[in-house]
Amino acid sequence: MPAADHGDAHDDVKYAVPVALHVVDRPRLYDLLDIAGESPVTLLSASAGWGKTVLVGSWLTARAVERPAWLTVGPGDDTPDTFWRAVATSLAAVVGAPADALLRRVADDRGSGPDPADRVADAVRHVVGPAVLVLDDVHRVTSPRVWAGLQRLVTAPPGGLRLVVLTRRDPPWPLHRLRLAGLLAEVRAADLAFVPPEARELFALVGVELTPDQLDLLVARTDGWAAGLRLAALPLRAPGADVAGFLASFSGDDRTVTAYLQSEVLAPQPERVLRFLEKICVLDLVCAELADAVTGDQDGAAMLAELSSSNLFLQSVGEGGRWFRLPGFVSDVLRSRMVEPRARRDLHRRAAEWYRRRSLPDAAIRLALAGGLLPLAAELVGVHVIGLVLRGRGRELDTLLSAVPRDGLLTHPELAVGLAAARMVHGHDEELADLIAAGEARLGALPALRARRVRLVLDLIALADARLRGDLDGLAAACRRIPLDPAELAELGLAGWDLVRVLTLSNQGTAELWLGELAAAEVHLRTAMDAEPAAGVLLPRLNAQAQLALLECERGHLTAARTEAREVVARATATGSTSTAQMVSAYLALAWAHIDSGELPEADPWLRSADEVEAAAPEPHVQLTAAVLRARRRAEADPEAALLALQTRTRALAASVAPARLRDRSLLAQAELAEQLHDPVRGRAALAGLHVPTSPEAVTATVGILLLEGDPDGAEQHLAALDGEPSSVRIQVTTDLLWALTAVARGDDEPALRALDRALRAAAPHRLRRPFTLRADGLRRLLSRRIERGTGAAAFAVELMTRLSHQLDPGREPAAPPPAALTPRETVILRYLSSTLGNSEIAAELSVSINTVKTHQQTVYRKLGVGGRREAVRRARELRLL
Structure with a gap:
């Protein structure tokens, strides 16, 4: 039988409608x-x-x-x-x-x-x-x-x-x-319970004929118990059976049937049948080859066929008739006869080795543990733990190893570390520190090769722990300790060694991306995608591609980011992986791309998807980035509320291990929102907290504040410091726009027009609109002149002009004022009503009860003369209250 058949057999049986012979x-x-x-x-x-x-x-x-x-x-x-x-x-x-x-x-x-x-x-x-x-x-x-x-x-x-x-x-x-x-x-x-007509049919199927009185008596003695009737049929099939004598002594209840099974059914069996049954009873499922491996004989197929033909000792399970199961009461009695521990261990060892040869570690480990063969189980776990946990069998391994006595577990490093790895993968942190410490303490007792395997698993646990805690520096360090050379990994004899390389590359690229090492991140992430094994796991590749989508957003390559992220989402949807932590960067990338393209409502479902993943597996670096994107989305309706919410969220994450670069990102976003609010004081305050005030992003943010303060000389000096090639399209576009605005502030239109044209040409292929819409009031007149003079990105420029005009002048005159002025608190509530937040979220943002929000909300409706939220927002915009 091919190994693949065995590999699928247990799962097939688990989900298959059982098949039985001689069914009444x-x-x-x-x-x-x-x-x-x-x-x-x-x-x-x-x-x-x-x-x-x-x-x-x-x-x-x-x-x-x-x-x-x-x-x-x-x-x-x-x-x-x-x-x-x-x-x-x-x-x-x-x-x-x-x-x-x-x-x-x-x-x-x-x-x-x-x-x-x-x-x-x-x-x-x-x-x-x-x-x-x-x-x-x-x-x-x-x-x-x-x-x-x-x-x-x-x-x-x-x-x-x-x-x-x-x-x-x-x-x-x-x-x-x-x-x-x-x-x-x-x-x-x-x-x-079988009634007499059904019992008659049951006996007829196995060639036993009883008189009506005998049948009624047997049904009464067994109370119609199917197992008792089937067992009673065994001696009655024999030629010349003493039916009357048998019926006089057979009671047929559960306890007496067990005794009867021992003395009257099993004892008379031929020695070869009894020996066969006693050996295979340690197995939940048995096929011909497995039976031969356990018994040491070559007649497994014939014996299984013989015993299953009556459906009394064996039941066929699954399709194809290759696998069989002993009825539970028969198996229990047979196991109780095995009083020699050494013989029991030997049977379990043979069965475990059979499964090991066929690369079926789950069953091999289960049998080794059932037989008390901890050294064999430890060796099996040491070889297969990585393949098991990375292919989604960590919970099953946890269940198996959790049943091992604690002394035995902590004495064998491979078992202790294997249980730690299984628990780490699915977020179960019970006794993790004790398990890891026990594994590390006893590494020296292992042969060198096995010790190297355990050390690799410990490094992978450290990798997973750092990722879960959001410790990106620790994640990068853990990845560097893990060998990536395929030859070196293969030498360890680990099942699933190829998965180690994919997992490590994917996580190393992830750490580098979030730490700002974009070039190194791209190399490792693309290598992880190319290195995915043909029959390997999907999640590391999904993670790598999702991170690449986010990397493209960092650079301003919005079209490429969308392509990568949508491919990730499509693949995850097809495989049911949309709620995994590996998907969150794809959701962030799509939200970011929509926001930077000026398609703000389209960002909302992706932000919600990111929130759903983060609710189950929160990561500080993800939460900070999501907070920035949410603030940019919210700023369309109310920059003040967006700024306050971002400051609150950033303070809440202040104690996290998120890298300084990401905390700087939040401060830069706060400075940007302050610029939108024409508030240079708060902008300066945000910039004062930067860890790296000389980065291109920090310099351009400072230039924005200087222009707001009316200091084009200072702005020019800072821009001049950005010599050399820009690090990304995003920086190039932003820098050129600031040069244009600086020239406008000096009254020097020609340099301004040239800088604007450079920005348009760079942004157009990527549909990068946000740097323009952020500075709409300063760019609209200049953009109009650029269109009149011609540009290398004419269609993009005209489309931008339409957006800027609509943004600055919706084209509607204010209607009559409301009958009563809104209070400051009601004005704040009105701003929140124009957002996508629900009442509970508004209450949380303002630290008030939902009832308080509802009370203010109804007052706003009454004063504006409207009946609902949408009408209130529309009316407020007509009145220029928003």
Whole structure:
């Protein structure tokens, strides 16, 4: 069997409707399940062996149920994230648009965020037409948070979903209330019990014929328990079986069937069958090759075929008939017979090695840990931890390693560091410091190669920690410690070593971009995009391309920025990655590009997308940049409010580890807003706090203030200091415009016209309009003359002229004044009403209650004689109050 088949088998089985042989057709129970569909939730609750799984699987087939989704809950599905991601994966395969895309986003989400249970419920509400979700083995769930999420789904079920829950014990739900509310239909053991006609068909399928009285007696002795009846069929199949004697001694209840299974069913089996069963019972799933690896024999295919033919010892699972599972009660009894620890460990070792040879580390690690083989598990984790966590298996690894006794965990550096890496990736910081310290303390006890692997994982943890804290200097330092040479990485023998290079390059370029090292950032980010492995992870590449989009914005290349960012968004949308932290720079780039192009309303959805990501994974450098963009957006309606909000947000982030360059960006934006307000005093105050007052951005901001103060000589001196080639299109355009305005202030029109033409030619290819619209009152007359004289960017210049004219002169005369003057506080509220902020946001900005905002709002409406917010803004503009 190809390795790929094995690699997909476990997930296929997890989401596949189980297949069983010798299934008795049970129309009365199918009808019961049909009627139960009148309630949104159907609960099948009975102990092992009552045939819950087989019944629901055969019902789906017999009734040709459309769009059934199946999830067999496993031991790794006991956290809210793993459970609901599994639910989302199962449902996404059967529901149509738009619910499937929403569910895939939940399934692919590897980071912290809104409650996944609520996200699944919201997604299912978009399902068109009915869908059925079967949750099997729900008794495996122990997490109270998972049960709480399920209870919310059950008590407020989405209209398009029917939930069928299979469990060995009742869930911790208020069942009585659910019954009274009509939300719950139940199928219990009494319903599942075989009646004589069904039992007769069951025995006929395995070649056993009983008289009506014998059949009634056996059904009565077992209470119709499917497992008891199937086990009773084993001795009755033998030629010359003493049916009467058997019936006289067979009681058929759970406890006695276990004893019976030991003495009467297992004991008489041929030695080869018993030996085979005792060896494969350590496995949840088994195929022929795996059976041969565990038993050491070569008859796995024949034995599986023989044992599955009666469907008494083995059940076929999944499609293709290659994988089998022992019934739970049979497996439990067989495992209880294994009293020799060494033999048990050897079986687990063989199975783990089989999975390791097929590059299936999840199963290999699980079996090694189940067998108490901590050294083997540690070696496996050391080799595979990077590939597992970077390909989204960190939560499963966390679940496995969290179950290891603490002493064993801390004694093995690879296990301790592996658990730390798994937790770091999905934001679970419990015991991180202890785990990392234990790993570092015991590195010397490892062979050199294994110690180098652990050291690399520790460096990657430091990288992730610095990124999460927004420590860009620490991020850059961590990246420099990680080798990038493919040969050196390959020598470590790490699975997923190629992902290390992509991840490191992507993060190194990210740190350099935010620290202002744009040339180095571009090299590393583009190398990260080119180095993405063919079958590797997507997120590092998304991150690299999103950062490149932001880099293009930094330079003023707005068209290129849009192209890069939209490609990132399209790819993320297709893969359900739109809510990941790697996407935020693409959202910022699109917002920035729209703002700089003068398309202010188009920036709003991208700013909201950035806010949504930041709510789950806040990064100080992102928050500062978003605050600047939001202030520029808000300044269209009210520069004063924009300036106050930016100052407030900057102070709130003052204690963060955001680099000085980004704090300078906020101060420069504040100086720009002060210039818009014709307030050089506040502009000077902002510039006085700069960490790098000699940067081109700082010099141009200073020139703007000098011109505002009527000092063209000082402005010219500062501009002259900007010798050499400009570092970006943005700096070039801004510098040329300031030269033009300086020349205008001196009354020297020809140099002014030449400088303006240079600015137009540089800005036109990128549709960079904001540097012009910021200085509309000083440029409109000069731009008109430039158009009359001709320019190399005529279309762009004419379009700009239209914008500047509309901006400076909306062309409407003021209407009659309002019946009553607005108070200063009402004027502030009016300004906020013209923004995109809601009442709760306005209240937060002004540090007042929402009721206070609403009271002022109604007073403003009354004084302006309007009935709503939009009318108030329109009326205020007519009155030149805005």
